[in-house]
Amino acid sequence: MNRAILSQRITSILADLNRLTNALYAMNTTDIQRYPDNYEVLSADAALRAENIACRLRHLIYSTTNIKKEEYLTSAAVMQGINVEKKGDVLEITLPCLLPKRKQRQSTEYLLDPFTAAMSQYTREHPMPRFQHCVVCFSHIYCQDLPKRRVRDYDNLELKQFLDVAASFILTDDSGLLCDAYNTTELGETDCTRISIMDSAHFPEWLAERQAALQSITDL
Numbered sequence: 001m002n003r004a005i006l007s008q009r010i011t012s013i014l015a016d017l018n019r020l021t022n023a024l025y026a027m028n029t030t031d032i033q034r035y036p037d038n039y040e041v042l043s044a045d046a047a048l049r050a051e052n053i054a055c056r057l058r059h060l061i062y063s064t065t066n067i068k069k070e071e072y073l074t075s076a077a078v079m080q081g082i083n084v085e086k087k088g089d090v091l092e093i094t095l096p097c098l099l100p101k102r103k104q105r106q107s108t109e110y111l112l113d114p115f116t117a118a119m120s121q122y123t124r125e126h127p128m129p130r131f132q133h134c135v136v137c138f139s140h141i142y143c144q145d146l147p148k149r150r151v152r153d154y155d156n157l158e159l160k161q162f163l164d165v166a167a168s169f170i171l172t173d174d175s176g177l178l179c180d181a182y183n184t185t186e187l188g189e190t191d192c193t194r195i196s197i198m199d200s201a202h203f204p205e206w207l208a209e210r211q212a213a214l215q216s217i218t219d220l
Contacts, residue, residue: 006060006064013056013057023045026042027039051110058073058076073114074118077115080114091197092197093115093118093194093196094194095115095195098141098192100157100158101156112162119166119170128170130171133179133199134179134198134199135202136163137197138184139186139194139195139196142187143191144188144189154183180200182203
């Protein structure tokens with residue numbers, strides 16, 4: 001890459017970092033109790049700026065170094081805390097945040113690319129048969145210490161792209177005839193998303209165990 005072009009791109013990223021810093025300062029001085037709407041706008045702006053910066057830096061790495069995209073994204077998945085593991089008959093995927101809203105391209109790329117790399121690595125290291133007929137459960141977990149009005153409608157979340165990625169590795173097909181989708185909202189210690197994939201025959205047992213666990217937490 002031409003040095004002048006590289007310098008221009010780095011300077012642009014530095015300018016966005018400065019805007020991100022300003023947004024964080026504004027968040028830090030905003031009274032979340034008195035001005036929750038202002039805080040929400042500021043926090044969303046800061047998060048999206050950070051994700052945009054991360055994506056731009058990734059593309060800069062791909063075009064200016066010998067680091068392979070999949071190699072970098074595998075490390076990014078570890079850094080983000082994306083976890084894939086099999087628990088009994090259920091494949092459980094944990095993403096370290098809530099799923100982005102639809103039409104937020106950079107935000108989706110920030111999470112989707114490392115998720116794809118994590119799924120690729122897991123299925124290489126743990127060969128498994130593809131599900132013939134399955135249920136995919138999206139558990140949207142919101143931090144219990146933050147306002148409950150943050151809970152969003154499922155229709156506003158980007159579910160399809162994440163389902164498509166999972167399907168490409170472990171499902172026969174993600175059509176409605178072979179794959180059922182289930183959404184649930186929970187409160188937890190921190191924001192995250194858990195994707196549980198299982199054969200349809202195991203779904204009633206999984207649902208009963210989940211509801212019993214949530215009831216136990218409520219009783220504490």
